[in-house]
Every structure is written in C-alpha cells, then in structure tokens.
Amino acid sequence: MLVTYLEASRDLCETNSILFGAALAVCRIIGAKLSTAGRATGQSSAIPAWRISIEERIAKARALIGRLICFRSGNNRSRIVRTVRMAFAGTNVSLSQPDIMQKLTERIEGLKQRIAAWGKRIRRYTERSTRFNQNRLFQSNQKRLYKSLERPMVSGTGPAPNQADTVAFWRGLWSEPINHSEGHWTEVVASQCASITPMDPVIITPDDVA
Template sequence: MHRLFAELEPSVTVTEQNLADRVRYILRSNTFDVTELERLRREAVPSSGENAAAEDAAPQLAEQTANLDAAVNTPVVVDSNDDGTVAQELELEQMRSTLEEAIVETRSTTLENRPRLPRLAQSKQNRAVVRALNPMLVTYLEASRDLCDTDSILFGAALAVCRIIGAKLSTAGRATGQSSAIPAWRIRIEERIAKARGPHRQTDMLQPDIMQKLTERIDDLKQRIAAWGKRIRRYTERSTRFNQNRLFQSDQKRLYKSLERPIVSGTGPAPNQADMVAFWRSLWSEPVNHNEGPWTEVVASQCASITPMDPVIITPDDVAEAVRRAPELEKSGA
C-alpha cells in the first residue's frame, strides 16, 4: 500500500507506519457513512465489459491486497474498534435482506391487505436508513415490469424502513372500518339479560301465595332487564362519543364522512309524469287570493310615513375588500 501511495502522490513524504495509522483512524472514526460504503462497493464490482481487464490485473490486485494486508497488520497498539467496517458491511447485508423480503412480501399481498405504515419522525437515524436503502432500490426499479410492480417496490422499501427502525405496524390491513369485536362488558350484560329471560326453576304450585310471588318475580326481572338495557345504551353512546372525539383530533375528514346518513330511496312505485306535473302546477302556476285580514292595512298605514331606505349596491371590490380583511378560517374536513 505504501508503494502505491508513493506512486500516486510522489510529492508527499510519509512512512509505512504513518500511513497504516491513518488507515486505522479512518476506519475507527467512520469517515464514510453507509451510503458511501454502498457506492464504493458497487463501484468495486467490475462490469461485464471490464471482466477481461480484471482478469489481466488479477496478479497485480493480489499483490496490492497482500501489500495492504501487510501494512494494516503492522504490529501497533490498536483497540477493538478496528472491526467497525465489518460491522457496517454486516448491517448493510442485513438491510439488503430485509428489503428483499419486504418487496417479495408486498408483491404477493393484495392492496387491501397491506399494513398501514405509520408516520416516521425526521430523525438522523431514520434519514440514515433511508439513504442506505436508496442505492439498493436501483436494481429493483430498473427491472420493474410495470407501474404496479414499481408501486410494490416502493411500498416494500417503506415497509423495510419501518422494520429496520422498529416501528409498529398494524397487521389488520388498511381497512378503515371499526373493529367488530364486542366489548366484554356488553357480553356480560347480554348474558344476564338472556339468563333473566330464560326458563327458571319450577316453583311449588301448591303454595298459597304462588301468584303473588310470580308477579313480584316477573316485575323484578322486567326492571332488571330494563336497567341493563339502559346501561348498554349508555355505555354505547359514551363509546361512540369517545371514538368520534378521538377521530376528530386525528382525521376530521373521516369523521364527517362517517356522520353522513345513507340515502334512503322510496320503496313504492315511481309516480306518473302527468301526476307530477299536475301536482307542482297546482302549487306554483295557479293564482291564489289570500285573505290576510284587516291587520295588514293597519300596519301599512302606520309605515306609510317612514322614509324608505336607499338601495345598497354591493360591488365586487367591496366583496374582495371584506374577504381580505376577514380572518382565515379552517375548512372543515380539509
């Protein structure tokens, strides 16, 4: 390595020991990040047009490698951080494996069953992971067949980033509907109601006050069932309000969309066109004389002495000026 450095930089005087120390310092201080190491790794792989030249230069490369190993392995005092590059290479290989698994999984998963990706923070660690995975996507994107495959590759890359940094992923798919699981408290109350409505143990019909006891028992069960039903309705309304408030804080558009009532169309036969025309014509086309009574004449005579107000003409400039001075309001559901 010292001989190669002397050939490249003949004006710089440096000893073999000094050069080896500088190499170790660069390796320990992590001067090159994972993106730069990935780029150097891809540049180190010879292309198809350079295979012949690489074969001719194999003995020289072996000699250079031996010189480099001899220079690096010079007996000096070093610490345990010299294997930082090896750890980075292993980390890159693990990232590449995670990326490949995520892309294969995304290609075999339908759009509805894909997990919902969380929003990631713009931290230094997350940006470093993204920069490390970007060069790895070049091979997949160049071999992409169509737009759907490109979408699968990009989604797989985002999924790989989430898995590498340890972000939580929802495994229930991307469906936005609420869960159909019934709460435990509702199951317990419904079981009590079913038990109260079910058959009871037989009562001795020979008792003299049996009818009075049956009546009291029936009234007691009716009151309990009514109380339990009100409790279910009260808990359901409270849960609905809680979910709506939480959805309003996170996604107002989804909340307003969930509050829309479905359009209910009539179930009977459609009316005849002639009947429709006759109905609306009787309301709007035929003149009607209304008898308002004498009080209208009294009010008209009292208002005769009032000076009418001058007509107000609003121009587009007036509207623009009013809108400009008005405070901005947040659009609902935007």
C-alpha cells in the first residue's frame, strides 16, 4: 500500500504525510510508544479552571456594580431593588436607612477592589506563564522565539489624510504666538544654576563617526 500511495504522490507535502502515516501505523502494530515531545496537546492550551472561575466572578461583580449604580441613580425597578437587597444580605444594612447612599458607595468600592485584585492575580499568572514558555522556547528554538517577539507591522487601510487639512491643523498649533506665564519657581531654579560652569560645546567630526 505504501508503494502505491507514494507512486501517486505529486508533491513533497503529500509524500511527507504518507510517510508519517506509515510510520505511525508501524508503531501501533509493533506496540511502540510514541513520543509527544514538541507536539501541542489540548491540556497545555486549555484555560485553567481557577482562571475561568475568577473571570466569572469578575463578570458577576461588574454586573452587580452596574445595578448598584443604577439604584444609586434613582432606578427603583423591582429587579434592581431585589439585586441590591441580595448584595446586602447577611448584613444589618436596610434600604430605608438614611446613610444607604454611603453604604452603596462603600459596597461599590469594595467590589472594585476585589475586581482589581482578581485581575492582578490573572495578570501575574499570565506573565509568569509567558516567561516560562519563552525560556523553554529559547532553549529549544531561538529563531521561533525572536519571531514571536517581533511586533506586527500595522498599515493604515483608511483613506489618506488631506494635505491641506493636515497643514492647517498643525499650523494652528505651532504658528500662533503664545505668551506663557512662568512661575516664581523658574527664577529660583535660574538663580541656583547661575554658578554652574557651562560645559564646552561638543563637536563631532567625520573621523569620530568613522
């Protein structure tokens, strides 16, 4: 079968696939273990369960902040009120208290701090994971690492700016005389620097550059 397939092959990519398939079949027949080194697996690219959980918490906290802000702005719909009561469940805070607005602000700020802490944890894990992968890639394939670090070139796809409008815009910024009012601190700095001897001018010659 291998001979038949190879005779029908017309390009190198197809030949490579045929040889790989034959080698894989032989390994399965003789019971040889296949090395998975360098092959991508589903587990390595999967998002950790704890990160998914944190992202869900962040989404719920943001939704709760939005409803608390709506209630603080005067939105008294039954769904909003029910959410606010659930947010203060287990506390002695009542919606009829005179300082309820302050309690709402404190609750909102507390949720924002939690979101910031959760986001920082995710960023810290991402940075650590990125460093680990880059170090491992540096040992195995430096060319691929440097290529991944290159920033993609961004080319504008929109229409080119009008030359007259561009000139008029920058002329309005740079051609108009402006009288700045310097503060008293500039005089203090000038007096402090008056005793400093200026350095000699630096002259760079073609020989220096050569």
